[in-house]
Amino acid sequence: MAKTPVIAIVDDDEGVRTSLASLIRSLGYEARTYGSGTDFLERPGEDPACMIADIQMPVMTGDELxxxxxxxxxxxxxxxxxxxxxxxxxxxxxxxxxHCYLNKPAGGDEIIRRLEEALAGHTPG
Amino acid sequence: MLAGVPMSRNGLRLCSAVLAFAVFLIDALTPWEGAVAVSYVIAILLAAKTTRRDDIIIAAIGCAVLTVAAYGLSHGFEVIDSAALRASVSLAAIAITTLLALQNQTATKRLAAQARLLNLSHDMIFVRDRGGVISFWNRCAEETYGWSADEAIGRVADELLQTVYSQPREAVENTLIDKGRWEGRLEQRTKSGAVLAIEARWAVQYDHLGEPRDVLETLTDVTDREAAHAALVQSERRYRRMFNASRVGVLEEDWSAIRSALQALNLDKANIADYLAHNPDFVRSARPLARIIDVNPALQKMVGADGASAFRESVDKLLGESDRTFFRALVAFAQGDPFYEGETELVSLDGRRVPVLFTITFPAQSDGDRNVLAFVVDITERRQAQDALLAAQAELAHASRVATLGELTASIAHEVNQPLAAIVTSGEAGMRWLRRDVPNLEEVAAAINRVVGEGRRASEIVTRIRAFLKKQPVQQESHEIAEIISEAAKLVERELWKDHVTLNIEAGPDLLRVRGDRIQLQQVLVNLMVNAGQAMSKQNGPRIVSLRTSVDESGSFAVTVEDTGPGIAPNDLPRLFEPFFTTKQGGMGMGLAICRTTVEAHGGQLSAESTPGSGATFRLTLPVAQEHVA
Known part of the structure; x- marks a missing residue:
């Protein structure tokens, strides 16, 4: 069996972070959560298969990350x-x-579709 | 013969001596057989004119000696004949005349003593005959009218004094003759021309036949008294005019019953305020004791009364139930203060409440307590204007809040959308966990929990924003400062993050409270923090907003909002709080103006200082609310 893809979630809002992680896990992927961009950069480890990140975050914004x-x-x-x-x-x-730029709140289906696309290596279309 | 011509004493003495010597020569050298020596009495009477006892005696002895000497020279002393008889008659005549002259002189002396007594009087006294010719003029008359006795005696009184009577002269004379006396007012002129107001009392002196002879006039100069009285009358008229014509309402009250009630308490001044504060029943019972004596037309109009007579008896009904100023006025009165000022409401006769400003003045205790005056100004219009102003201010503050929120759209969208995103995602996740071949109910439960939690959070955010935007009259409540600060910080923190601004809050843990409108105070803090953030949004250096709280020496609470931006140009600093002054592009320039108005309406101050290049500090002070909540 192929290695379970790891999805990194970077969001300063705990509620958003936890719910996204739950959604990811319900799809069978592994979710790793980070409270900020710095948190992600400072924690060692392999690159994730995909990252879901917020834009407006204190200290370091998503685009800066x-x-x-x-x-x-x-x-x-x-x-x-x-x-x-x-x-x-x-x-x-x-x-x-x-990969893409979604508005919150985004529907679960859209998130999943975009995630599958990203993992399959498709360019957004 | 001699009566009309006044002659000096020495003149009289000389005449007397010359006459006596002439009689002697005739008596001794002429062969006339007659009692020539009887003529000596004329010499004695002349001497008596000097009114000196010694002169009379010397004249008498002289005349007797001359009589005897003349007899001796012409007749010798050997034979007693008719010549001797004549000499004896002459000597008897001299003796009798001397005796009478001496008696007369004693009577004159007594009269002179009485006249001197009249000179001591403080009234002007003169005696005149029925024709008005003055025969006596006392010293006070000399001093007051200016004519000496010598000048006045012999003149006609009415002509000399240019007397003006308030009734016909004949009527005065008739009363005088009928009743023997007359009293009345006169106007007379002094020698220097000054007009005197005179109070006159006349009395008639009768001769031995009961016929009126002389009139004794006693006169009092009442010019000063009349002037003082006239001034008093004028002052009273002036007061009446003010009382009647003034647009200020005036109440004349009698507080003597209140004075008695206070004295019955037997407390000293230091304790009376304390007593009154703890005995509202006494204060209540004192209200009906403040009797209303008079009210002017302005006050009648103010409370819808038709006249002073139909007015209320005491201030009790005039002051509303909610009045707190009577108590304070009572304390001022009890402590001997001259006046008390306050603001209260009067209850008009038809039950309307009339807001008024008043000053109540208490006369010095020696003037009695019947003369307490209250001056009242109707401030209904002012109050309405004030209310309108407050409403306009609230309106403006609201508009400014809407504008502020407009600047915070990024934050607000984020604030609201974050929990919504969490809710939607949690819902989707929950569905997926549920639809698995083997549903993971633990995950479902966790997801539903998150939905509930985030839903609440979203609702709180909406509530907070709605509260901030709510248009409502200014509230006056006590709030914890820390709470206001934390609410304001929540509204702006996203906005600050967006611009990479760090917000440091160093608020003391003390639970200080301020009185006022929570939203408006929050708005001030939001404005100051947003401004601070915007000031730094284009710089590369550190972007830090520090909010600090402290309590200063005077017991005021202070909040400072400091930034690390470029600071404020010295030229801009004095104009910073002016309306429509702005350095921001597209700014309305109302934010800080409204902030300062708001803070001042809360009894505080808002100021700014800045050293260009090293940031700006806004300092806001507020009085700490009295009630501390532990």
Missing amino acids: QAKLVASGRRFPIIFMTAFPTETVRQRVMSAGA
Whole structure:
């Protein structure tokens, strides 16, 4: 049996973090949660198969985390979810290679569909 | 012969001596057989005119000696004949005249002593005959009218003094003759022309036949008294005019019964306030004792009364049940304060409540307590204007809150959408756990728990925002400061995070309370924190907003909001709180103006200081509410 994909969840909101983890686990994947971008960068380990990250977070925002990862050559699909979408940020993260940019609250089906896409290596379409 | 011509004493003495010597020459050298020596009595009477006892005696002895000497020279002393008889008659005449002159002189002396007594009087006294010719003029008359006795005696009184009578002169004279006396008012002029107001008392002196002869006039100068009285009358008229015409309501009250009630308590001034504070029954029972004596038209109008007569008897019914100022006025009265000022409501005759400002003045105790005056101004219109102003202020504050929230949309969207996202995701996850071949009920339960929890959280956020946006009249309640700060921080923290601003809150743990409107105070803090964050949003250096609380020496509570931004330009600093002053692009410039108005309405102050290049500090002070809640 293939190794269970690990999905990293970065969100400063505990409620969002926990519920996403539950959804991921219900799909049979492994979920790892991080309270902030710094938390993710500081905890050692293999790169996740995919990352679901919030944009508005204190100290380090989601797009800053993405930039740091790109700068250090770590590339894996990132699904951004934001409670306050702006066009500027959407363009920035998409051009930096994000898998997609979703608005909160996003439906479970959409999250799952995007996640499956990312794991299958599809480019968003 | 001599009566009309006044002559000095020495003149009289000389005349007397010359006359006596002439009689002697005639008596001794002429061969006339007659009692020439009887003419000596004229010399004695002349001497008596000097009114000196010694002059009379010397004249008498002189004349007797001359009589005897003349007899001796012409007749010799050997033979006693008719010539001797004539000499004896002459000597007898001299003796009798001397005796009479001496008696007359004693009587004159007594009269002179009486006249001197009249000189001691403080009234002007003069004697005149029925024709008005003055025969006596006392010293006070000399001093007051200015004419000496010598100048006045012999003149007609009415002409000299230019007397003006308040009734016809004949009527005065008739009363005087009928009753023997007259009293009345006169106007007279002094020598220097000054007009005097005179109170006159006249009395008639009768001669031995019972016919009126002289009139004794006793006169009192009442010019000053009349002037004082006139001034008093004028002052009273002036007061009446003010009382009647003033637009300020005036109440004249009698507090003497209250004074008695207070004295019956037998407390000293230091304890009376304390006693009154603890004995509301006494205060209540004192209200009907404040009797209303008079009310002016302005006050009648204020409370809808038709006239002073139909007015209330005491202030009891005039003051509403909720009045607290009577107690304080009573304390002021008991402590001997000259006045007390306050704001209360009067109850009009038709039951309306009339808001008023008043001053009640207590006369000095020596003037009696019947003269307590209260001046009352109707402030209904002012109160309405004030209410309108407060409403406008609340309206403006609300508009500003809406604007502030507009600036916080990022935060609000985030705040609301986060729990919604968690709810939706949890629901989806729960469904999946449930639809598994073997449902994982533990996961389902956890998911449903999260749905419930996050739902509550979303509702709290909505409540908080709604409360902040709610348009409501200004509340006056006591609030914990820490709570207001934490609510405000929750509203702005996302906004600050968005701009990478760190918010440090160093609030003391003490549970201090302030009185006022929670939302408005929260708004001030929100504005200050958002401004601080925006001030730093374009800089590269550290972005820190520090909110600190402290209690200063005066017992005021202070909050400082400090940023690490570029600071405020010195030119902008004084205008910072002016309406429509802004340095922000697209800013309305009302935020800080409203903040300061709000803080001042809460009895506090809001100020700013800044050193350009090293941030700005806004300092807000508020009075601490008295009731401490442990």
